[in-house]
Amino acid sequence: MNQVTGLILAGGLARRMGGGDKGLRQFRGKPLVAHAIERLAPQVDALLINANQNHDAYAALGYPVIKDAIGGFAGPLAGLHAGLSHCSTPLLVTAPCDSPFLPLDLVAMLHAALVTADAQLAVAQCAGRAQPVFALCRREVLDHLSAFMTGGGRKIDAWYAALQVVVVPFPDAAAFANINTPEELERLEAP
Numbered sequence: 001m002n003q004v005t006g007l008i009l010a011g012g013l014a015r016r017m018g019g020g021d022k023g024l025r026q027f028r029g030k031p032l033v034a035h036a037i038e039r040l041a042p043q044v045d046a047l048l049i050n051a052n053q054n055h056d057a058y059a060a061l062g063y064p065v066i067k068d069a070i071g072g073f074a075g076p077l078a079g080l081h082a083g084l085s086h087c088s089t090p091l092l093v094t095a096p097c098d099s100p101f102l103p104l105d106l107v108a109m110l111h112a113a114l115v116t117a118d119a120q121l122a123v124a125q126c127a128g129r130a131q132p133v134f135a136l137c138r139r140e141v142l143d144h145l146s147a148f149m150t151g152g153g154r155k156i157d158a159w160y161a162a163l164q165v166v167v168v169p170f171p172d173a174a175a176f177a178n179i180n181t182p183e184e185l186e187r188l189e190a191p
Helices: 032-043 055-059 076-086 106-117 139-150 156-160 182-189
Strands: 004-009 046-050 091-096 121-126 129-138 165-170
Touching: 004 032, 004 076, 004 106, 032 046, 032 091, 032 106, 046 076, 076 091, 076 129, 076 139, 076 156, 091 106, 106 121, 106 129, 106 165, 129 139, 129 156, 139 156
Parallel strands: 004 046, 004 091, 121 165
Antiparallel strands: 091 129, 121 129
16 A cells, blocks of 8 residues: 655745756756655655646656645745645655755654654654654645645744654754755765
8 A cells, every 4th residue: 555655845946046946956967856856766655746847847757746736935835735735645755856865764764753653743853953844744734734824824843833743863964965055066066
């Protein structure tokens, strides 16, 4: 039985990157998003890409592309909302398109903690800092998220605060390195 759908979040405006589409920026010979896909796809039963621009370029990667139902580039929660709305499995895991080194045991670790704690959502933590866009949640949180966003909520941690959440520590900070600026892209380009 299919259990987990993966969602790559690539729906932002990439302001710190100087605009454009961050997920499609070249990194080590391929689009940044392709690195995240390579690491997340083997961990899930299905994969979706959340993108609000360049739909055809993302679709060419071979996975369904969904856009935010909530307009105005409303942030990662809008992407999560879109993912939960299209998810056909009981669980959805999210990862950003700009994290090319995401943990290969991300889903296993989050899932084990979610089940053990009987939580609604499991979120990664590294070096004492929450990594809120690396999360595994139950599909039934969709109604709660919809109500939160309809009420104007956009901050991911404010939404989490009303749920049963388990925080899952990960040891490798480098696995959560994300690329937000051209300088970070250049610095991490060297293997």
